[in-house]
Amino acid sequence: MARFEDWSEQRAGELIARHAQQEGAALPILHALQETFGYIHRDAVRMLASALNLSRAELHGLVTFYHDFRSAPPGGHVLKLCRAEACQSMGADALAAQAREKLRVDWRGTTVDKRVTLEPVFCLGLCACAPAAMLDGQVFGRLNPKRLDALIERTNRT
Amino acid sequence: MSRPRIFVPRDAGALAAGSDEVERVLVATLRRRGIDAEIIRTGSRGLYWLEPMIEIAVGGERIAYGPVGIGDVEALFDADFLDGKPHPLRLGAPDEISFLKRQTRLTFARCGIVDRLSLADYRTHGGYRGLERALGLDPAEIVEEVVRSGLRGRGGAGFPTGIKWRTTAQTDAPQKYIVCNADEGDSGTFADRMIMEGDPFVLIEGMTIAGIAVGATKGYVYIRSEYPHAIETFGRALEIARAERTLGPRVAGSSHAFDIEVCAGAGAYVCGEETALLESLEGKRGMVRSKPPLPAHRGLFGRPTVVNNVISLASVPIVLAEGAASYGALGMGRSRGTMPIQLAGNIRHGGLFEAGFGVMLGELVDDIGGGAASGRPVRAVQVGGPLGAYFPRALFDTPFDYEAFAARDGLIGHGGIVVFDDTVDMARQARFAMEFCAIESCGKCTPCRIGSTRGVEIIDRITRGENVTDNIALIEDLCATMKFGSLCALGGFTPYPVMSALRHFPEDFGAKSGLAAAE
Ligand SMILES: Cc1cc2nc3c(=O)[nH]c(=O)nc-3n(C[C@H](O)[C@H](O)[C@H](O)COP(=O)(O)O)c2cc1C
Ligand code: SF4
Numbered sequence A: 001m002a003r004f005e006d007w008s009e010q011r012a013g014e015l016i017a018r019h020a021q022q023e024g025a026a027l028p029i030l031h032a033l034q035e036t037f038g039y040i041h042r043d044a045v046r047m048l049a050s051a052l053n054l055s056r057a058e059l060h061g062l063v064t065f066y067h068d069f070r071s072a073p074p075g076g077h078v079l080k081l082c083r084a085e086a087c088q089s090m091g092a093d094a095l096a097a098q099a100r101e102k103l104r105v106d107w108r109g110t111t112v113d114k115r116v117t118l119e120p121v122f123c124l125g126l127c128a129c130a131p132a133a134m135l136d137g138q139v140f141g142r143l144n145p146k147r148l149d150a151l152i153e154r155t156n157r158t
Numbered sequence B: 001m002s003r004p005r006i007f008v009p010r011d012a013g014a015l016a017a018g019s020d021e022v023e024r025v026l027v028a029t030l031r032r033r034g035i036d037a038e039i040i041r042t043g044s045r046g047l048y049w050l051e052p053m054i055e056i057a058v059g060g061e062r063i064a065y066g067p068v069g070i071g072d073v074e075a076l077f078d079a080d081f082l083d084g085k086p087h088p089l090r091l092g093a094p095d096e097i098s099f100l101k102r103q104t105r106l107t108f109a110r111c112g113i114v115d116r117l118s119l120a121d122y123r124t125h126g127g128y129r130g131l132e133r134a135l136g137l138d139p140a141e142i143v144e145e146v147v148r149s150g151l152r153g154r155g156g157a158g159f160p161t162g163i164k165w166r167t168t169a170q171t172d173a174p175q176k177y178i179v180c181n182a183d184e185g186d187s188g189t190f191a192d193r194m195i196m197e198g199d200p201f202v203l204i205e206g207m208t209i210a211g212i213a214v215g216a217t218k219g220y221v222y223i224r225s226e227y228p229h230a231i232e233t234f235g236r237a238l239e240i241a242r243a244e245r246t247l248g249p250r251v252a253g254s255s256h257a258f259d260i261e262v263c264a265g266a267g268a269y270v271c272g273e274e275t276a277l278l279e280s281l282e283g284k285r286g287m288v289r290s291k292p293p294l295p296a297h298r299g300l301f302g303r304p305t306v307v308n309n310v311i312s313l314a315s316v317p318i319v320l321a322e323g324a325a326s327y328g329a330l331g332m333g334r335s336r337g338t339m340p341i342q343l344a345g346n347i348r349h350g351g352l353f354e355a356g357f358g359v360m361l362g363e364l365v366d367d368i369g370g371g372a373a374s375g376r377p378v379r380a381v382q383v384g385g386p387l388g389a390y391f392p393r394a395l396f397d398t399p400f401d402y403e404a405f406a407a408r409d410g411l412i413g414h415g416g417i418v419v420f421d422d423t424v425d426m427a428r429q430a431r432f433a434m435e436f437c438a439i440e441s442c443g444k445c446t447p448c449r450i451g452s453t454r455g456v457e458i459i460d461r462i463t464r465g466e467n468v469t470d471n472i473a474l475i476e477d478l479c480a481t482m483k484f485g486s487l488c489a490l491g492g493f494t495p496y497p498v499m500s501a502l503r504h505f506p507e508d509f510g511a512k513s514g515l516a517a518a519e
């Protein structure tokens, strides 16, 4: 289940060093950090600020501007449900309510057993197969209440 | 007998419908039955209601079957589908399927047909003819050819692509850039994604031609992070192009250098706005810049930059290969060439429909799209993404054309049409438009940053039935302020969905509780 590594300052340092020299390095580094640890650790903000010669406030502003970056570790699985118009037209609002109820979380929340984090997404480009979702990077379309339940069940198995 | 070839799409839309699972079962079944066949992974033809749609090559002809579920595979083999034999899922020759037959596929000529990662396949199907012709022209002649074609930016604003290139070409600088906008944030759109996943080399070719035309040696493609499959496929295509030297210090053996880098976005809609995108590429927050300076004068890292949408750039090879006159002969009015229209949401035949400009909205929705997937009456369509207007059936006689939509207070944007049936609550859609603006605002202008949140509150009051007349006047006022007091189209165009919902569907904003009680 552990898709992410535990936070390690040394490992973070390596990731930062790998990209720090390129122009516009901030986003690639933040993506690398989040892919590795699942979120942007407080200390990573400090380390990246000094590597890029920015203040911590500036870097904090940068990280929080982008919806992708998490400030806390996610659950073992990340379920993104599309909330945009094409999916709305096919019942996404009801599916969202169902997911929140079933998982007992609100948007961006993680279940108490740390198994699933539920995130909103505004369009996955699957609008002709709506409603759509992404579970740990894998895409699913034509969801209905039953298929959504099955999707949530998957997170219990692995 | 030659080895059978099975084409299985690997486009994210097909994956979402289960094409990878089908491929796994195909592989296992072939092995079990001792059949030696080749499986080729393609993009999607864009007939999403038929995905996973797999194709067989029989004597040079393609035969399609779909939608294929994993439970259908055994029966397909029993029916000898490898020889194109009958089966309930047999669709016949794909080009004869009415949805495809009615299209004019230029930009999407190869998408769903070729092995998406084979340069040889790309060449066999007409790829690199555009670049070949461009290499025989002066850079200025390439620019003028694009100007003459009438090609306008497909990202939303519809600015003439050739004119943008001319400005960049005429700006002297030691370094210039081609930036491809692959942020495709509009709900209801997926054309950029389909190209990057189904025919990535056409985008590479288009960007290369742009680079040669304006004197840029470096390109960036900013792909939204919601598209991991596009990022992967396009990245692999770049490696292949470099290995085969169609990218690099001497493009296709010429004296021109050009290379491309991929950057992933991070979930901010506003980064699709070209100057916010440049800020983001530079590693900053995606704050919109005020213009001037134009990106063509001072863009990425302060250098002259062409920013174009994926489809604009991917249409350039065909313009060069076939000539400006041939491309520009299609379309209507000042909208020249073809537009990949995306039919989405509650629609029976959802998918990609490329055609010359001018097709009627009603024809697209009712006839080509087959009406609502739910089988209920279509009540509203939103054209052009979250900043586009909602049109009622009464406006279905609007031709798909930049000016015709503008004349009716709408826009075609990136070409997405999202269909809603009669269960839609238009006050809720108007509220969502404001909410989306509040979530995605870059924060630079007050009407957009604060106004959108006020907008949500006012609509809530209206739907609760509080001082409806006053609050409707208030929302109209707020929309006018946002329209004229915003720096970019996020704040400036959010009034389109809000005001169109209000104007065309006033009954949804009226004495709502009364209506609900009457039902
Ligand atoms: C809020 C906002 C979002 C936008 N999103 C996109 C987008 O996702 N893709 C795109 O190509 N253009 C988008 N645009 C339009 C770009 O600013 C710009 O016009 C376009 O990239 C120019 O390329 P083109 O001339 O080839 O269309 C957006 C504009 C705004 C205001
Ligand atoms: S309108 Fe909104 S998104 Fe656009 S620049 Fe102003 S605050 Fe930013």
Ligand code: FES
Residues within 6 Å of the ligand: A082, A083, A084, A085, A086, A087, A088, A122, A123, A124, A125, A126, A127, A130, A131, A132, B187, B188, B189
């Ligand atoms: S709106 Fe949900 S995938 Fe596009």
